Amino acid sequence: MDDDSTALVELARSVRRASQELDRAIATCTGEHSVGRWHVLSAVADGAGRSMTQLTEATLLAGASLTRLIDGMISDNLVHRRVDEADRRRVLVFPTRRGLLAYQVMNRTLAESGLDAFGADRSRMTRTLDAFVDRLHDTRGAAAIPAK
Structure with a gap:
């Protein structure tokens, strides 16, 4: 493996980690x-309600995994589904009162832990x-090798 390939492997591993x-x-x-x-x-x-497609983008979960997650959240009374009034073929997911309270508790806990500082004010890292x-995306779409 050449140095560039080794560096790419290390970068991929570091980002995933x-x-x-x-x-x-x-x-x-x-x-x-x-x-x-x-x-x-x-x-x-x-x-405002989100479609399953929008939730796929938000969670980065595949269809079946997201469906199981939403089903579990419905069972725990954190969210509910409702048919979209504008497009009856589409189902939207909305928070329940309990879901909103749970989300507030989660965010308060994250703030107290200091973890929220990593994303504060669109930090340099973000x-x-x-x-x-x-x-x-640019290099993949153009199938080009980035300039050094």
Whole structure:
């Protein structure tokens, strides 16, 4: 393996490890097994309702996994489904009062732990990661090798 390939492997491993560690820290802090419920509640907290497609984007979970997560959250009375008035073929997910309270508790716990500081005010780290993802999309879409 050449030096560039080794560096790419190390970068991929570091990014994945950072993501997993952040998810683990958030889950531990919020008392959840995973961050999925926190992501769903974050997406629906404004009360506007979100489609399953929108929740897929918010949670990065595949269809079947997201459906199981939402079913469990419905069983725990954290969210509910309702047919979209504008498009009867679509179902929207809304928070329940209990879901909103749970989300507030989760966020308060994260703030007390100091974890929320990592994302405060679109921190430098967040902007750097966003730029990194944008660059990956650009090079992947163009199938070009980034300039050195």
